[in-house]
Amino acid sequence: MTEATYQTPTKPKAAAAAMAPKFGDDPNSAVDAQAALVMRKGFLDDVIDGIQMGLIAIVLISLILVAVFSDSLPVLYPALKPLYAFIGSIPSMLTRLPEYVLMIKDNLPTTTDEALLLMKESCHQFDQLLNSLPYKECVLVFSWAIYLWEAKLDIRQRDRLHEVRRPATIASFIPRQAYLEANAYGLDKSSLSLVKNAFTQIQTTVIILYDLTPWLWYAVVDAVEDFTGYGPEYEITHSIVYFIAVTLISTALSLPFDLYSTFIVEKKHGFNKQTIGLYVTDMIKTLLLTAFLGGPIVAAFLWVIIKTGSQFYFYAWALMAAVQLLAIVIYPTFIQPLFNKFDPLPEGELRNEIEALASRLNFPLKKLYVVDGSKRSGHSNAYVFGFLKSKRIVIYDTLINQCSTEEIVAIVGHELGHWKKNHILRMLTAVQIQTFVIFYAFSRFVGERRMYTSFGMDTMPVLVGLIFFQYLYQPLDSLLSFATNVLSRAHEFDADAFSKKLGFSKPLASALVKLQIENKGIMNPDPLYSAYHYSHPPLVERLNAINDPDVAPKTE
Template identity: 75%
Template sequence: MWPLYDFVLDLPAHLTSLPEYMVLVKEYFPRSLEEAALFAAVASSWFGDMLHRMPYKGCVLVFSWATYLWEAKLDIRQRDRLHEVRRPAAISEFVSRQAYLEASAYGLDKSSLGLVKNAFMQAQMTAIIVYDLTPWMWTTVGDAMQTHLGLGPEYEITRSIAYFIAATLISTVLSLPFDLYSTFVVEKKHGFNKQTPGLFFSDLAKNLLLTVLLGGPILALFLWVIEQTGSQFYLYAWALLAAVQLLIIVIYPTFIQPMFNKFSPLPEGELRTAIEALASRLGFPLKKLYVVDGSKRSSHSNAYVFGFFKSKRIVVFDTLIEQCTTEEIVAIIGHELGHWKKNHVLRMLAAVQVQTFIIFFAFSHFISEEAMYQSFGMDTMPVLIGFTFFQYLYQPLDSLLTFASNVLSRKHEFEADEFSKKLGYGKELASSLIKLQIENKGNMNPDPYYSAYHYSHPPLVERLNAINDPDVAPKTE
């Protein structure tokens, strides 16, 4: 059996043998350039041979189920916390028993739906792999193109776009029952949903249309670049995707999001004056200040900053204006401006680019690996299908990188909180976080492992402890 497959199955034994492995590493570690070159050549040869003999389908199933069981274990740990009826001491002073129980009930309902959905998705993925449904669908799309359009196998990019559209439609249909239940049962039960069925399906149609109109051409360009650039395609594909991501960041808030929400200038008054004064104080190049009708769909609230260079915009949800005082909203804006001041958006964007480069570089070692395609039932090697199979293999590493991204994001949130506190808004920021946690029925009692793995924002108690840290003195600037 393939060595890495054995390694995964025997992982506990390998962990207990780490001391012996370290001795071997020290003994055989290259001590000259010649030894390093020889080691690299041997490792490259071993890796190439390993790819030829790798049981791809078995590895994907092992990795997939290991990830699923790990995340299910975390979900169960979190459910145990949500079943606790006694408030944690850390929040008992500012969260009523009623608010705590309502938040726990909301969390349990979302958790129950998530467990069912995740089990369904895992079963679906297993069926796709075991029964070779991806090759079947690729063949079905190709046969339909040949029969109705007269387009043969040489039109791989056109076929890939048709496959992409078909897969998107199937995925949407399969996830639709869960989305409907989440919106019209869970969210409605807990007082959050404001959508009508008409608005829900209108949003769904717009999303599908945008996916096809934007995703199709991007996919075609992506496949064309790979076709034209040979073995070093990963450099060009990475550059292309980076450019596309920047373009989406620019056009999404200006052209796409207004298709779903109404953005109006924030009316003159105390709030607008206070936000503009804060922006001026920090040298923030504020060009537009909007209020968005978030209440059209949900009573959840938010505020954010977007824009590049000297054209920045601040958006405040109407629900946030209803739930918080002027001082608390300004404290939240101070937090958001902290992200701008400390270049957090650019840092996260750079982290995404590193992750994207790793994905494409790793894919370059699998794209022409015939054994991978054959393992999943393919008798040809289309790029899109190869990338799909590679993503299955990449899943464990992707989980680790997502975890690392969440760690970085939580660090940024602490820094932005500290920035708002140093502006003199520590008390107001703390009270706004408490209000929003209660209003949004956020998790009041997170399991530490669950939150560490899933959360991009620190839990409420950790944020309040950091804000109240006497070593971080507030100051006015």
């Protein structure tokens, strides 16, 4: 069906019946109503605009004050004297930058002994830095810097979601109604995310400023000692109880947002299929699994650290690597069936086509399941799991309802591309490298008493030290997560190319479009937002790669 070209609506309501089509086939169409909803900026958008204008005004006023009263500011506000000194030193630092570069170049080690000496001196200086670091202040700065950066990305994405014009690159295959519905869904999720993130940031700031982490730790220690007689020497026992307490508190604080997301946002846009009873049952199961599985893992982790001393990072990494590999095995086999029903895919064309594809690729297919994803959500998925010669393919029933047999087989071809190209092993390796870096860095901080005292602790429990370290680690964690997303996006392009070479170019492209529409995925994301957050490339980029003539259309 041919769609009307977008035109700017005229204002007089009396001429509504006579004016040209705006977004749909007539002035009062459902498309027009959806477009008006998407364009409308509500209270939250006004708050965002007000905050941005306020920040701009503060920056301008600050610059004027510095320019006019630069000599008097240290006297008027002596507490900010270090900040003024730093700002004042920036010009000289910039002019001396070539000198610094030459100095570094002249002092670069030329022999192995010099390199080892430089490394030893650097480690010594780093240890001295740890002894003098203002930990609480650093945590607050890191936390707010990352929050403001991500909030800015969220606002950029929100501005994209308010657009009603489809980009020319997708206008030919994405109906206007579907584009607007996806943006409306994205706006509702964006509103909830902005409020939740602001609440979480304020919550984190309050916890840090008022030393609530140590307060909870000592409350747990006192309670355990009162009820069991286990004193401070039973750190592992206290840590397990503390872990459970933190889990319960975190669940309670996030519950209102999760309920709103599930029963308001998801239901409004036709995705939620859960009842309150099922939701509560799932939450209880999750909490019980967290306690019964998480408790022993925490105990083993702490025992390894306590027993292996300063070299614990290697043993702790080995333990967590084993836990992660075990989780990959037991989660789909023992844990996920607690929440979903897995049935063998019925005999028929779809099963025959998938089995033929698996045989063609020598994929060791042991089981082919369909899972009742529609029990909870209208979203769809398919995945491959298993080790060595025991592989399983799982297809959501929602995917079967949304796509044709050929399209589903093309999606399975994409998933088998991940297996064929060893993407799962590569991602596991990347995760293990990241985990090792975390534990090594943690080993340098865990014994620093100043880190604990700056947060109001007079003891040094390892689990609490890990919580403090996670705050410090946030900037590096963001960079590593971004790097992981870059690798994941490269794998998605590679798997698409694999499916295309199998001869599924057209059905894969049509399946991606169909799933984007069915799942109301964002059609035109902000480039910076998607680069930072998305583990999968945007739809247009994937379609462009699939249509790339440099990729062979088919290989037998």
